[in-house]
Amino acid sequence: MEEDEFFGEKTFQHYCAEFIKHSQKIGDGWEWRASKDCSDGYMCKTHFQVKNGTAMSHQGTSAHVQTFLPMEEAVDPPLDDFEVTETTTAAEVIKYEYHVLYSCSYQVPVLYFRASFLDGRPLALKDIWEGVHECYKMRLLQGPWDTITQQEHPILGQPFFVLHPCKTSEFMIPVLKNSQKINRNVNYITSWLSMVGPAVGLNLPLSYATAASQEEGNVSGQDSSIERKSLEEH
Amino acid sequence: MAEEQESTLLLPPSAAPEAEVPAEVSPETATPEPPSSAAVSPGTEEPVGDTKKKIDILLKAVGDTPIMKTKKWAVERTRTIQGLIDFIKKFLKLVASEQLFIYVNQSFAPSPDQEVGTLYECFGSDGKLVLHYCKSQAWG
Numbered sequence: 564m565e566e567d568e569f570f571g572e573k574t575f576q577h578y579c580a581e582f583i584k585h586s587q588k589i590g591d592g593w594e595w596r597a598s599k600d601c602s603d604g605y606m607c608k609t610h611f612q613v614k615n616g617t618a619m620s621h622q623g624t625s626a627h628v629q630t631f632l633p634m635e636e637a638v639d640p641p642l643d644d645f646e647v648t649e650t651t652t653a654a655e656v657i658k659y660e661y662h663v664l665y666s667c668s669y670q671v672p673v674l675y676f677r678a679s680f681l682d683g684r685p686l687a688l689k690d691i692w693e694g695v696h697e698c699y700k701m702r703l704l705q706g707p708w709d710t711i712t713q714q715e716h717p718i719l720g721q722p723f724f725v726l727h728p729c730k731t732s733e734f735m736i737p738v739l740k741n742s743q744k745i746n747r748n749v750n751y752i753t754s755w756l757s758m759v760g761p762a763v764g765l766n767l768p769l770s771y772a773t774a775a776s777q778e779e780g781n782v783s784g785q786d787s788s789i790e791r792k793s794l795e796e797h
Numbered sequence: 798m799a800e801e802q803e804s805t806l807l808l809p810p811s812a813a814p815e816a817e818v819p820a821e822v823s824p825e826t827a828t829p830e831p832p833s834s835a836a837v838s839p840g841t842e843e844p845v846g847d848t849k850k851k852i853d854i855l856l857k858a859v860g861d862t863p864i865m866k867t868k869k870w871a872v873e874r875t876r877t878i879q880g881l882i883d884f885i886k887k888f889l890k891l892v893a894s895e896q897l898f899i900y901v902n903q904s905f906a907p908s909p910d911q912e913v914g915t916l917y918e919c920f921g922s923d924g925k926l927v928l929h930y931c932k933s934q935a936w937g
Contacts (some may be wrong), residue, residue: 737860
């Protein structure tokens with residue numbers, strides 16, 4: 564099996580499957596969608612956010628609701644049921660969609676995303692910029708057209724924003740090299756998404772980190788080793 | 798293990814038992830200039846008797862990232878990852894546009910708003926939280 568920073572479609576799907584397993588455990592809302600001919604697919608999640616920045620979804624995207632404990636609420640609650648934590652009379656709800664696809668040309672995962680108001684109006688790139696976390700603004704603003712671009716979704720054929728993948732392998736290498744000394748079962752997708760997600764409003768609950776570490780020398784870790792072995796045989 | 802000189806990120810630890818040296822003592826390098834953000838302020842007032850306001854963090858460099866001469870820090874629980882990132886970047890004199898990531902379990906980057914106190918509860922052991930940090934360019 565290809566190691567380290569580059570991997571094939573099958574490995575990508577394996578990591579996504581493991582990731583989604585944990586997502587289901589904690590109700591984080593990620594799903595796998597296969598393409599029409601099922602040869603490939605992607606991982607996706609939708610969440611809703613009030614435009615003034617208060618997250619009202621139940622996927623733990625807001626820092627102050629993000630905890631170590633599993634989420635109990637179901638994904639995509641009906642709008643009637645959402646609780647607005649602040650009184651915002653002119654608040655607008657924005658729907659964010661995040662898709663994780665595999666890039667054959669770069670041999671790394673790629674984060675596609677789009678945002679729209681509930682009436683279907685898409686958010687402009689400028690609004691996306693405003694949503695970028697402070698941490699990343701400086702870097703992204705230096706060359707926004709290098710880092711977030713608009714492209715056609717390879718499977719859906721609709722316009723999405725994309726975090727450019729050309730540096731992915733570069734920044735994943737030191738992390739993987741370092742972590743694989745301790746734990747061979749590091750989930751590339753978990754690690755990668757934890758790093759790039761926050762830049763576009765996607766925060767992973769902490770329990771993903773623990774899920775990965777539980778595979779260290781643990782009995783349960785054998786399952787993924789077995790899965791990996793069978794992948795290697797392909 | 799031989800403790801490296803401990804420095805205080807925020808306020809001087811008054812009741813923290815392991816602080817044998819005065820908190821304001823500088824590490825063997827030049828005293829880090831604290832960022833003007835709320836992340837770091839040289840010690841002034843410290844509530845006496847609040848033993849658990851701060852947690853110990855051990856910072857480890859990954860890859861080619863410069864190694865901090867002072868690796869062990871006492872940090873207020875409410876400090877966010879973003880605050881810590883800003884601090885390390887200033888300490889290492891990185892330019893603002895360079896990206897720095899912090900990891901728990903060596904592979905997972907907590908979101909920037911995560912508080913270190915929470916991370917300590919989840920991932921700390923032996924009385925400290927080990928965080929790895931790595932300089933990189935995530936995009937472009």
